Amino acid sequence: xxxxxxxxxxxxxxxxxxxxxxxxxxxxxxxxxxxxxxxxxxxxxxxxxxxxxxxxxxxxxxxxxxxxxxxxxxxxxxxxxxxxxxxxxxxxxxxxxxxxxxxxxxxxxxxxxxxxxxxxxxxxxxxxxxxxxxxxxxxxxxxxxxxxxxxxxxxxxxxxxxxxxxxxx
Amino acid sequence: xxxxxxxxxxxxxxxxxxxxxxxxxxxxxxxxxxxxxxxxxxxxxxxxxxxxxxxxxxxxxxxxxxxxxxxxxxxxxxxxxxxxxxxxxxxxxxxxxxxxxxxxxxxxxxxxxxxxxxxxxxxxxxxxxxxxxxxxxxxxxxxxxxxxxxxxxxxxxxxxxxxxxxxxx
Numbered sequence: 001x002x003x004x005x006x007x008x009x010x011x012x013x014x015x016x017x018x019x020x021x022x023x024x025x026x027x028x029x030x031x032x033x034x035x036x037x038x039x040x041x042x043x044x045x046x047x048x049x050x051x052x053x054x055x056x057x058x059x060x061x062x063x064x065x066x067x068x069x070x071x072x073x074x075x076x077x078x079x080x081x082x083x084x085x086x087x088x089x090x091x092x093x094x095x096x097x098x099x100x101x102x103x104x105x106x107x108x109x110x111x112x113x114x115x116x117x118x119x120x121x122x123x124x125x126x127x128x129x130x131x132x133x134x135x136x137x138x139x140x141x142x143x144x145x146x147x148x149x150x151x152x153x154x155x156x157x158x159x160x161x162x163x164x165x166x167x168x169x
Numbered sequence: 170x171x172x173x174x175x176x177x178x179x180x181x182x183x184x185x186x187x188x189x190x191x192x193x194x195x196x197x198x199x200x201x202x203x204x205x206x207x208x209x210x211x212x213x214x215x216x217x218x219x220x221x222x223x224x225x226x227x228x229x230x231x232x233x234x235x236x237x238x239x240x241x242x243x244x245x246x247x248x249x250x251x252x253x254x255x256x257x258x259x260x261x262x263x264x265x266x267x268x269x270x271x272x273x274x275x276x277x278x279x280x281x282x283x284x285x286x287x288x289x290x291x292x293x294x295x296x297x298x299x300x301x302x303x304x305x306x307x308x309x310x311x312x313x314x315x316x317x318x319x320x321x322x323x324x325x326x327x328x329x330x331x332x333x334x335x336x337x338x
Contacts, residue, residue, distance in 0.1 A: 017226065058277050059272055059275045101319070102322050103322055105274065105280060105324065106225040106234075107225065109274070110228060112228075132190075144335070148269075153271050158269070158271055159327050166331075
């Protein structure tokens with residue numbers, strides 16, 4: 001199979017593969033490469049979750065999301081997650097349980113997102129506090145309604161919050 | 170804001186935006202542009218859903234997914250969905266209800282996926298039958314277990330099936 005590298009970037013890279021289809025035709029497939037990401041549903045002892053609201057330039061909107069971040073090359077997902085939890089909500093998780101690892105858009109994108117439930121949260125120094133990021137506290141039990149209304153509308157947050165809400169407490 | 174176009178493709182395009190952060194720093198943002206997609210949970214009168222299994226080169230695996238496809242430029246989502254339902258499962262939906270419109274990866278990707286519940290299905294000529302596509306029939310009530318086990322692991326299918334399962338019949 002021939003493959004042409006179009007772009008090598010810091011977050012994404014792009015290649016075009018020449019493939020032969022099952023029927024013997026030749027076709028091009030644009031593949032967006034991404035290192036993968038981690039995300040967590042951080043649940044406090046009273047059942048509230050800590051969400052973050054931030055501007056997302058790709059979609060031109062401020063979104064309400066669960067804390068998340070991109071994996072560094074070769075980085076352990078749980079270590080990456082502790083870094084993101086510290087940076088985004090100023091917390092460290094004493095317990096991390098994986099809820100799922102999902103594929104955001106497998107038709108063209110290699111990205112895998114590992115989603116965790118984060119509990120036993122303790123305050124952590126926010127070393128590299130992110131700009132323009134607002135922390136929002138809501139009851140976990142109310143999040144399915146925020147998904148239904150479209151207030152929460154990114155894949156990792158919908159999937160993480162629906163799976164966390166469906167678990168026995 | 171300066172923006173540099175890197176690639177214009179048939180499924181995705183790539184640009185790099187130069188942005189000024191809230192703190193006044195300059196930064197580059199790689200943005201993957203995508204026209205958007207449609208997907209549907211097709212439910213038969215007996216409560217079974219029709220899924221499709223196909224090879225996804227970007228992730229190197231055969232995935233079990235709900236029927237879906239990319240929007241053509243300017244295309245109406247429901248019209249696109251009827252085309253995909255005919256091509257992938259050989260059916261036409263008498264009733265389409267939107268479950269949600271979600272963002273697969275809003276940190277860098279413009280794609281929006283419109284997800285519907287498709288009912289009153291009737292057989293339709295499969296005009297342009299897709300190769301290498303196996304139709305799999307499973308009870309809707311069993312799909313949350315397939316999500317939990319990781320057998321179903323792409324965002325649109327997890328979101329569509331969890332939302333459809335949570336609805337009153």
